[in-house]
Amino acid sequence: MTDALEPEPAVALRIFGEHLERGRAFTESLARHGEELGLIGPLELPRLWTRHILNSALVAPLLRPGRVGDIGSGAGLPGLVLAIMRPDVSFTLIEPMERRVAWLERQAGELELANVDVVRARAEEAKLKGALDQVTARAVSALRTLIPISAPLLRPGGELVLMKGAGVDAEIAAAEKAIRKFHVHDHEVLVLGEGVVDDVTRVFLATVG
Numbered sequence: 001m002t003d004a005l006e007p008e009p010a011v012a013l014r015i016f017g018e019h020l021e022r023g024r025a026f027t028e029s030l031a032r033h034g035e036e037l038g039l040i041g042p043l044e045l046p047r048l049w050t051r052h053i054l055n056s057a058l059v060a061p062l063l064r065p066g067r068v069g070d071i072g073s074g075a076g077l078p079g080l081v082l083a084i085m086r087p088d089v090s091f092t093l094i095e096p097m098e099r100r101v102a103w104l105e106r107q108a109g110e111l112e113l114a115n116v117d118v119v120r121a122r123a124e125e126a127k128l129k130g131a132l133d134q135v136t137a138r139a140v141s142a143l144r145t146l147i148p149i150s151a152p153l154l155r156p157g158g159e160l161v162l163m164k165g166a167g168v169d170a171e172i173a174a175a176e177k178a179i180r181k182f183h184v185h186d187h188e189v190l191v192l193g194e195g196v197v198d199d200v201t202r203v204f205l206a207t208v209g
Contacts, residue, residue: 004045005031022084039075056081058192058201066133071123072140093118123149131155138163143175151182156209
């Protein structure tokens with residue numbers, strides 16, 4: 001049911017711009033089917049826009065034209081949201097679970113997203129055609145686990161664009177060994193959406209190689 005869906009915030013237009021219609025269509029579809037497919041929990045509908053959709057959309061300006069991989073795409077957060085907002089970027093959505101892969105493929109088709117390819121695999125086992133320019137991920141795992149499976153997918157000089165929570169600084173400290181091993185450098189934490197949304201987005205941004 002979509003009757004419990006959070007009303008579309010006015011700021012959605014500011015963030016999505018000309019892509020709002022597709023963003024709205026995806027949000028409504030996720031609200032309608034997300035719980036039954038195990039993509040979102042039963043408590044997420046009243047905060048779907050602010051906590052998930054806009055939270056993902058704020059990352060779009062950090063992406064560059066090229067190939068971006070989204071690890072553990074699941075419901076399409078942030079992968080499908082970013083693909084909606086950045087038609088100039090080619091997205092590879094990496095997801096191991098069959099029913100989630102089917103969801104991602106169906107949504108890419110219904111939303112007519114020609115810039116999306118879905119790969120069914122765990123990130124560490126994905127067989128991609130060439131290295132990626134950037135890698136994104138949201139709510140996958142801590143940095144000490146995420147860096148070893150994401151950094152190898154990047155070309156030298158590629159970027160990690162990883163969405164993290166308020167405990168990101170502690171994650172960075174715990175990932176010191178992985179950061180050194182995988183030649184992760186120039187890392188910083190960006191806080192996106194301050195003064196725009198109530199729930200800001202934190203991103204661990206770093207160069208690899």
